[in-house]
Amino acid sequence: MGAPALKPTAEVTPLRPGITAPISPEVVKLPARKPASRFKALGARMKSIAATIVPPLVVVAAIMLVWQIAFGRPGATLPPPTTIWAEAKDLIIDPFFVNGSQDIGLGWRVLTSLERVLYGFGLAAVVGVLLGALVGQSVWAMRGLDPIFQVLRTVPPLAWLPISLAAFRDANPSAIFVIFITAIWPVIINTAVGIRNIPQDYRNVAEVLRLNTIEFFFKIMVPSAAPYIFTGLKIGIGLSWLAIVAAEMLTGGVGIGFFIWDAWNSSRLPDIIVALIYIGLVGFALDRLVALIGRIVTRGVQAS
């Protein structure tokens, strides 16, 4: 990569009479990749994939075994894996069945919950970045707003629910509001930190170019603070997912949270355990998804 730099100006700068023009680095050619190594590379790849997948599988198997032994005897308080498989098989193998308005697969329920999270979290992301930019950019906005944010962010998500139900008089917008108010704080705080950490050099560039506020926001602030913003979004999506399940337990409807509450009321413990695993896997996927988007968007920002 450094090679072309030397070439064009080489003749302009004879450094010493003894040393002629620098030897062109282009002469050095890397040996062509051998085709035989591809097979080897594939093998190495498989090995590394196995190294990531096998250990958790072993641990899961061990947990199942211990669980089966601990709760397998008659009269145990929780169902063992074999009972769960026998009783909740339809939920496990087919996430998307529809047998009536309340008898639907967990996949559909998860999607309903995800839709709420999408609205609440999407709103929190947009408002959070804007408020974070304000707090990060203006000292007075920070002095005025930061103490309030610090107090409000410690309020547990469910504490917002009654007030939100009273205000919206409907379960769905209330649940979305709870998601919003839960997810927004880490987004605000991290964005503000990111904005405060924009190097003075970038601000100088913007000033010399006379970028206006909107240009500065999109061309300098957001890209420069992107790694911080995505840290906030990643925390926010995790909190959203935590809050939605709790909110749905109380508001009812079709979501995965209500399903757990419903199953508890009708003593279907195996269903609850299956639902927990669904929630865990979806939460994990959400976290990874935001991290992946963050990696793609912030490509090259840290390395300067």
Next chain:
Amino acid sequence: MPSYLKIDHLDKSFSRGGQTTEVLKDINLDIEQGEYISIIGHSGCGKSTLLNLIAGLTPVSFGAVLLENKEVNAPGPDRAVVFQNHSLLPWLTVYENVKLAVDKVFSGKKSKAERHDWIMQNLDLVQMGHAVDKRPSEISGGMKQRVGIARALAMEPKILLLDEPFGALDALTRAHLQDSIMDIHARLKNTMIMITHDVDEAVLLSDRIVMMTNGPSATIGEVLSVNLPRPRKRLELVSDSRYISCREAVLRFLYERHRFVEAA
């Protein structure tokens, strides 16, 4: 005739809490169009502050900077800055970094195709036309600084301000870039003001060398005219008596009359 850029009785002090530190005092300098000026002095003497004042990045405490008889007190593309650490935006490619400046400065004046040609022309001028799609993290320090120069030149500035542009580069790369700058200066006849702490660099490149006294309350100690014919060739100058005497004058100023006293 009034001079192109006039620095008139300029003072700068910084206040922090109740304490006021006077950094620069009574700076007077007239610069003609097309001149190459170097500002040299020990570190901490306020050279960079002076450049920031001309750029408008720092507000003036007293006095004024006049460009073509108009006071400047805000930054603008007519006084483009080449920053010491290149200041390229890492999320943009080489081309996009220059494009950001060109689009902003020439948005109403040039068509899209003209702007593209102008970007390429400036990148070719600094011999970076081959790396348009590279990101700053993928090119060397010298190449980054070249792109920084291209970005500044692309604004068609009245004055190009260079803040220790080659300070962070190794000696060989620095020599390459100095030659490039001399070449650009000869071709475009820009007015340039460069901060430096390298005596050879100052003598090689400048028409006049402004030597600053030590701070606090630093001011211009002496101004040395370098009457060497252009184009200047690094090798021929090594044994040139005028070059040697200029070099000696700057060295004497820096190390005899205004020795750097360790402040703390």
